[in-house]
Amino acid sequence: MPWANALMAAPSWRLGSTPAVPGAPPPVDSRAVRLPRLSWPLSPxxxxxKYFDAPETPYGAGHRGVDLAAVPGQEVLAADAGVVVFAGVVAGRPVMSVDHDGGLRTTYEPVQPSVAVGEQVYRGQVLGTVLAGHPGCAVAACLHWGVRRGDEYIDPLALTVEDGEYRLKPWGGGP
Structure with missing residues (x-):
């Protein structure tokens, strides 16, 4: 196949990327940036x-966060240190957003805020309280917790570390 030879003859840098300049640092793949570990926004x-379900397209169906069982009035905690960048109503629901180092933004809803936009918050600080009325919630109240880096939604559970014991499970993947 003629195209196979073209691929084999391709330079050592990845196709579609900028070739290395002698003496310059290698390009950074933004997807390879290590993301911080987040703490749970509810305690215990x-x-x-309801689990995260990434949309196939930017405007496609999906669930861009996780829903956590709560009780009305339960304290919502900052998942990491950051700055409150939004506290208001979106589509009729009270939402809060906090920007963190590494380009992450966490979002919490429905929440009655106890902090203001522009306020610096620390990990575990009370941001407000959970309100009842999250659509599709099967318990008294649910906190929808989302994480985004730029335009990419990330599963919050992939960034969360629980205190306690960890066990490795067998993996049936490749060699």
């Missing part, structure tokens, strides 16, 4: 009532 560690 809550039950997940």
């Amino acid at each position: 560690v809550p039950v997940v009532t």
Whole structure:
């Protein structure tokens, strides 16, 4: 196949990337940036009532966060240190967003805020309280918790570390 020879003859840098300049540092793949570990926004560690479901397209269907079982009035905690960048209503629901180092933004809803936009918050600080009325919540109240880096939604559970014991499970993947 003629195209196979073209691929084999391609330079050592990745196709579609900028070739290395002698003496310059290698390009950084933004997807390879190590993301911080986040703490749970509710205490004690809550039950997940609905899991993350990444959309196939930017405007496609999906669930861009997780829903956590809560009780109305339960304190919502900052998942990491950051700055409150939004506290208001979106589509009729009270939402809060906090920007963190590494380009992450966490979002919490429905929340009655106790902090103001522009306020610096620390990990574990009370941001507000959970309100009842999250659509599709099967318990008294649910906190929808989302994480985004730029335009990419990330599963919050992939960034969360629970205190306690960890066990490795067998993996049936490749060699």
